[in-house]
Amino acid sequence: MAKITKKIKTIKVDADKCNGCRTCEIVCSAHHSTPQYSTINPAASRIHVITRRLRDIWLPVFAGEYTPAECNGRDKYVIDGKEYDECAFCRAACPSRDLFKDPDSGLPLKCDMCEGEDMPLCVEWCLNEVLIYEEREEEVDEEVLLDEMETGLEALMEKFGRDKVESAMNRMSRNG
Ligand code: SF4
Numbered sequence: 681m682a683k684i685t686k687k688i689k690t691i692k693v694d695a696d697k698c699n700g701c702r703t704c705e706i707v708c709s710a711h712h713s714t715p716q717y718s719t720i721n722p723a724a725s726r727i728h729v730i731t732r733r734l735r736d737i738w739l740p741v742f743a744g745e746y747t748p749a750e751c752n753g754r755d756k757y758v759i760d761g762k763e764y765d766e767c768a769f770c771r772a773a774c775p776s777r778d779l780f781k782d783p784d785s786g787l788p789l790k791c792d793m794c795e796g797e798d799m800p801l802c803v804e805w806c807l808n809e810v811l812i813y814e815e816r817e818e819e820v821d822e823e824v825l826l827d828e829m830e831t832g833l834e835a836l837m838e839k840f841g842r843d844k845v846e847s848a849m850n851r852m853s854r855n856g
């Protein structure tokens with residue numbers, strides 16, 4: 681089976697250093713606004729800082745996958761004596777909360793690692809060095825990559841319908 685090199689991008693979060701300044705939310709929302717940098721709206725950011733001052737909790741969480749179904753379980757974490765909210769560490773845009781949904785359209789938001797930039801902007805602008813960017817390469821079977829792509833396409837079609845996905849792909853291939 682053919683092997684392909686896949687680039688794995690990671691942002692490590694050193695939450696103890698976070699002071700809740702929310703610069704990461706500001707820069708992310710500005711970068712993803714249309715036209716780019718035209719507006720700032722932390723509610724449209726792909727990173728959200730959970731802030732519980734009285735509990736000394738400042739926790740940056742990145743938007744992950746969209747899920748159409750709410751899960752039945754809830755996780756509760758206590759770390760260094762601090763009790764975190766249920767769902768605090770979950771990255772999903774899901775029906776049980778407003779987090780990681782575009783405030784205007786309601787569509788799910790997902791961190792894209794600032795595709796096209798040399799460095800994710802939230803990492804670049806976090807002056808407390810809470811967010812640490814790492815990159816590595818892994819050899820994977822070509823088939824695994826194709827499976828991942830098909831799963832992603834199926835999810836998009838389920839959410840937006842086949843026609844919209846096809847017209848978006850046609851538009852993207854024309855723009856080139
Ligand atoms: S920019 Fe850094 S310190 Fe400020 S809220 Fe975001 S992660 Fe925390």
Ligand code: SF4
Binds near residue numbers: 727790794800803
């Ligand atoms: S990596 Fe880019 S898209 Fe992801 S949260 Fe940071 S600024 Fe937003």
